[in-house]
Amino acid sequence: xxxxxxxxxxxxxxxxxxxxxxxxxxxxxxxxxxxxxxxxxxxxxxxxxxxxxxxxxxxxxxxxxxxxxxxxxxxxxxxxxxxxxxxxxxxxxxxxxxxxxxxxxxxxxxxxxxxxxxxxxxxxxxxxxxxxxxxxxxxxxxxxxxxxxxxxxxxxxxxxxxxxxxxxxxxxxxxxxxxxxxxxxxxxxxxxxxxxxxxxxxxxxxxxxxxxxxxxxxxxxxxxxxxxxxxxxxxxxxxxxxxxxxxxxxxxxxxxxxxxxxxxxxxxxxxxxxxxxxxxxxxxxxxxxxxxxxxxxxxxxxxxxx
Amino acid sequence: xxxxxxxxxxxxxxxxxxxxxxxxxxxxxxxxxxxxxxxxxxxxxxxxxxxxxxxxxxxxxxxxxxxxxxxxxxxxxxxxxxxxxxxxxxxxxxxxxxxxxxxxxxxxxxxxxxxxxxxxxxxxxxxxxxxxxxxxxxxxxxxxxxxxxxxxxxxxxxxxxxxxxxxxxxxxxxxxxxxxxxxxxxxxxxxxxxxxxxxxxxxxxxxxxxxxxxxxxxxxxxxxxxxxxxxxxxxxxxxxxxxxxxxxxxxxxxxxxxxxxxxxxxxxxxxxxxxxxxxxxxxxxxxxxxxxxxxxxxxxxxxxxx
Numbered sequence: 001x002x003x004x005x006x007x008x009x010x011x012x013x014x015x016x017x018x019x020x021x022x023x024x025x026x027x028x029x030x031x032x033x034x035x036x037x038x039x040x041x042x043x044x045x046x047x048x049x050x051x052x053x054x055x056x057x058x059x060x061x062x063x064x065x066x067x068x069x070x071x072x073x074x075x076x077x078x079x080x081x082x083x084x085x086x087x088x089x090x091x092x093x094x095x096x097x098x099x100x101x102x103x104x105x106x107x108x109x110x111x112x113x114x115x116x117x118x119x120x121x122x123x124x125x126x127x128x129x130x131x132x133x134x135x136x137x138x139x140x141x142x143x144x145x146x147x148x149x150x151x152x153x154x155x156x157x158x159x160x161x162x163x164x165x166x167x168x169x170x171x172x173x174x175x176x177x178x179x180x181x182x183x184x185x186x187x188x189x190x191x192x193x194x195x196x197x198x199x200x201x202x203x204x205x206x207x208x209x210x211x212x213x214x215x216x217x218x219x220x221x222x223x224x225x226x227x228x229x230x231x232x233x234x235x236x237x238x239x240x241x242x243x244x245x246x247x248x249x250x251x252x253x254x255x256x257x258x259x260x261x262x263x264x265x266x267x268x269x270x271x272x273x274x275x276x277x278x279x280x281x282x283x284x285x286x287x288x289x290x291x292x293x294x295x296x297x298x299x300x301x302x303x304x305x306x
Numbered sequence: 307x308x309x310x311x312x313x314x315x316x317x318x319x320x321x322x323x324x325x326x327x328x329x330x331x332x333x334x335x336x337x338x339x340x341x342x343x344x345x346x347x348x349x350x351x352x353x354x355x356x357x358x359x360x361x362x363x364x365x366x367x368x369x370x371x372x373x374x375x376x377x378x379x380x381x382x383x384x385x386x387x388x389x390x391x392x393x394x395x396x397x398x399x400x401x402x403x404x405x406x407x408x409x410x411x412x413x414x415x416x417x418x419x420x421x422x423x424x425x426x427x428x429x430x431x432x433x434x435x436x437x438x439x440x441x442x443x444x445x446x447x448x449x450x451x452x453x454x455x456x457x458x459x460x461x462x463x464x465x466x467x468x469x470x471x472x473x474x475x476x477x478x479x480x481x482x483x484x485x486x487x488x489x490x491x492x493x494x495x496x497x498x499x500x501x502x503x504x505x506x507x508x509x510x511x512x513x514x515x516x517x518x519x520x521x522x523x524x525x526x527x528x529x530x531x532x533x534x535x536x537x538x539x540x541x542x543x544x545x546x547x548x549x550x551x552x553x554x555x556x557x558x559x560x561x562x563x564x565x566x567x568x569x570x571x572x573x574x575x576x577x578x579x580x581x582x583x584x585x586x587x588x589x590x591x592x593x594x595x596x597x598x599x600x601x602x603x604x605x606x607x608x609x610x611x612x
Contacts, residue, residue, distance in 0.1 A: 090405075098411045099396075105405040107608070113417035297414070 003034040003091060004064065005071040007119070008080035011038050012203055013148035013184075016046035017141035018073040018119040020055060022094065024138050025123070026071075029130045034071070037061045039082065043202055045148055048187030053140040064088040074119040078102040079206065094122055097297070117157040120145035124165045136173060143169040144184060151220065151257050152181040156298045182222075185257055189221040196230065196237035200250050205296065209306045212270075213247040216304070218296050220255040224263060227254045231287060235267040255294050262293040262300075270306075277305040309340040309397060310370065313380035313425070314387065317344050318509055319454035319490075322352035323447035324379040324425040326361055328400065330444045331429070332377075335436045340377070343367045345388065349508055351454055354493030359446040370394040380425040384408040385512065400428055403603070423463040426451035430471045442479060449475040450490060457526065457563050458487040462604045488528075491563055495527040502536060502543035506556050511602065515612045518576075519553040522610070524602050526561040530569060533560045537593060541573040561600050568599040568606075576612075583611040 007015025019036035026034035036058040092110040146166040150158040204217040266283040313321025325342035332340035342364040398416040452472040456464040510523040544556040572589040
């Protein structure tokens with residue numbers, strides 16, 4: 001039976017590219033039939049990667065069948081996976097997030113979690129000497145994943161190993177990292193085709209603080225003004241999104257990749273308190289700049305207080 | 307702060323030896339202060355290993371402090387770990403059991419789970435070229451763990467890789483595997499100093515089937531008659547143990563290592579039904595032989611029905 005390889009819902013670049021990398025490895029190196037899948041439409045940067053390197057867009061699936069063999073990459077959180085995930089036959093997990101509990105397997109399986117910036121970096125190491133067999137397009141996906149998750153090495157999640165792997169790949173591929181990253185970030189920053197609600201849900205994780213449920217959304221962009229121009233309607237849309245998704249409040253951090261800072265939208269006093277207690281930031285109006293804050297994993301979630 | 311490395315409660319050989327192996331690696335190779343710990347008295351085989359290779363017995367701890375750095379080996383089950391485990395700073399997990407869910411980490415950490423017979427086999431691979439620096443006594447612990455978990459390669463959990471690692475170690479150490487395994491199993495089979503309740507809890511995992519909670523206990527021995535001589539008092543003791551431990555029934559499988567079969571004690575009709583439905587075995591009296599059954603993980607738990 002063909003193994004389905006997928007990342008998390010609302011797929012970003014790593015959750016789009018890593019399934020492609022691992023399905024290649026299973027098929028072409030290990031000889032195990034496998035297919036990359038997506039749990040939703042890829043974001044603009046991920047869509048750019050597919051088009052740029054002529055990689056077929058993986059099919060989108062909504063759930064998995066009982067006992068279907070699957071490999072989970074780039075998450076270990078059941079909330080970010082198909083509803084029936086624990087009914088599937090989970091064969092492996094490759095991830096770089098904290099363990100949240102909740103996933104169960106029917107037997108002992110391969111699980112590899114490493115504290116690096118990107119799933120693709122871990123795959124590079126697991127593939128080892130077989131990297132020599134990897135086609136350029138798949139290597140390009142690997143490079144794109146690492147540049148995306150590290151924000152071209154700007155994110156504090158970046159480890160020296162992520163950087164070394166990306167630089168090795170770029171060298172082999174003859175790609176200039178600064179030029180290519182600029183292309184990627186321009187693609188990611190083109191959000192004109194998305195509704196406000198889509199932007200609020202595009203790169204978002206639920207997180208609870210002191211009984212209050214937040215949807216913690218980030219928008220990484222080289223053009224924050226494009227997003228902030230829509231501030232009023234984004235704030236208006238937060239109530240609807242929160243209501244539909246069963247959370248108390250949406251937090252939107254507009255991450256300015258190039259200037260390495262975030263702007264947090266401040267629709268009400270609840271978020272004003274969050275800004276003050278979490279980031280020691282006094283929000284006078286309906287937004288506040290947080291210098292140096294670019295990583296939800298390392299800087300936003302661990303500091304969130306109410 | 308010194309990292310505490312420990313396996314599961316009721317430590318067997320792998321949960322005693324693997325913490326010693328990994329603490330050595332952290333201290334002597336990675337230069338990170340670490341200490342092996344135990345979550346209870348080691349079983350007779352594990353105690354034999356410590357004495358035979360002059361390894362200091364790790365200190366026994368009953369719980370872990372908030373934010374104490376720990377490495378968990380040979381389990382990922384919170385029920386088999388200190389009560390405050392999710393309050394500790396879990397830095398790594400190395401295991402070969404199915405994922406049961408429930409462990410949470412504060413950030414992304416190193417997690418390595420592999421479907422092999424023994425934690426020590428995984429450590430061998432993770433240590434890689436630094437195996438050359440490992441002292442003989444620690445290598446002996448590694449060999450003992452693998453021979454114990456594979457029942458000298460008889461258990462169906464054994465992979466070719468476990469066997470290859472053990473044979474490589476034995477060659478380097480100049481140890482005859484058949485002779486040494488016989489010594490180990492004789493040590494494990496000497497259960498004369500244990501009470502019935504201690505035997506029922508010595509190597510035991512809780513497992514629920516259709517709302518009924520079982521304590522699934524195995525006793526691996528080269529001398530099943532020694533245990534079966536105590537059948538009447540073991541059966542008598544089951545009620546007390548079940549009551550004290552909050553389970554409905556203790557199942558005791560006496561595993562005959564050399565003849566590769568188990569004897570299941572049958573104290574009542576509930577266990578008679580379990581024997582019939584799970585193993586197609588008709589129990590006339592107060593015990594029933596299950597030919598070929600030696601592994602709780604591969605043969606007992608997956609088949610348990612009611």
